[in-house]
Amino acid sequence: MTAKILCTVATLALLAGGCATMPRSGQPEPRRGDEIVAAGQFFHTGTPVVLWLDPGGYDAYRVERRFGPVESSDWTDSTAKVKTLKTPNRYGLRHAELTPAEVERVRGGGWDLPLLQRVVDQFVIHFDVAGTSRSCFATLQDDRDLSVHFMLDLDGTIYQTLDLKERAWHATTSNDRSVGIEIANMGGYPVHGKNPFAQWYGTNARGETIITLPKRLGDGGIRTQPFNGRPARPQPVRGVIQGEDLEQYDFTPEQYAALTRLTAALCRVFPKLTCAYPVDAQGKLIPHKLPDSQLNAYHGVLGHYHIQTNKDDPGPAFNWELVIGGAQRLLAGESLAPPLYTPRAAGQFRR
Secondary structure: OOHHHHHHHHHHHHHHHHHHHOOOOOOOOOOOOOEEEEOOEEEEOOOOEEEOOOOOOOOOOOOOOOOOOHHHOOHHHHHHHOOOOOOOOOEEEOOOOOOHHHHHHHOOOOOOHHHHHHHOOEEEEEEOOOOOHHHHHHHHHHHHOOOOOEEEOOOOOEEEOOOOOEEEOOOHHHHHHEEEEEEOOOOOEEOOOOOOHHHHEEEOOOOOEEEOOOHHHOOOOOOOOOOOOOOOOOOOEEEEEOOEEEEEOOOOHHHHHHHHHHHHHHHHHOOOOEOOOOEOOOOOEOOOOOOHHHHHHOOEEEEHHHOOOOOOOOOOOOOHHHHHHHHHHHHOOOOOOOOOOOHHHHOOOOO
């Protein structure tokens, strides 16, 4: 066999082997069910995530109301029926840190990950005062011209409503540089003042504190059914936020577990996002708005009340050390617990 023939045979063998490893045209690419999206790329979190692309997701790119009647949910009918709606867009362009040339490049959607990583350096934690993620999205999308990147439901399911390249409208002066999450929780209220706790919390036959959704919400849109939710601590937690003494029922253990993994994932995706929360000189949590100069220089995880004086979320019950400490351990390579995946993805996941 001549050298030319040998070369031809080797080349054909190489091509055949390469073709065997390439996906077939039209073959679907399986997902694990834990991915978030940043600049069009998927990143794993180790906890269940439902994207706006998925069945049952919440799509903040849509113009129409999500929960209005289909025949009257378009933008024209919506503005006639809901006077609080002023613009069909519930999000915008992150532009504060971009040059005019960069704005022109990305305004059509052309973000690349390094540019987004240069811009994002804050993760803002909210409670939704809606109780469930479905109710939260109904308020944001159908009533208030607002948006948020993530919602975290009572059962620990995370919903992503927008690519992280978008400027969601959730935290005023920090919108350009931040990612935001609304956690299903009824929020904090003045001690001895009026609150909705009696509608949302009760006790079971064993005397344990449980979450009781108001009947008007049905199953609340919670993906885990049946879901027997409970706050991580049985009694309301008291604390001072913005100088006011508040009380709040804690978030669920499922929410803390999911948020810990999401926080670690975001801190890994965005190198400028420090896995830390605002503390004073003694290392204690700062429970009020940061001075403007400090807020401008801050890059890490923070609460809505660190940004605005008229906000008190995520409230006195939020366990900062549990979330940030756990996320730091994950970033250091430690394992907290087996990850939880959606039933759709359980058979696909392989370590």
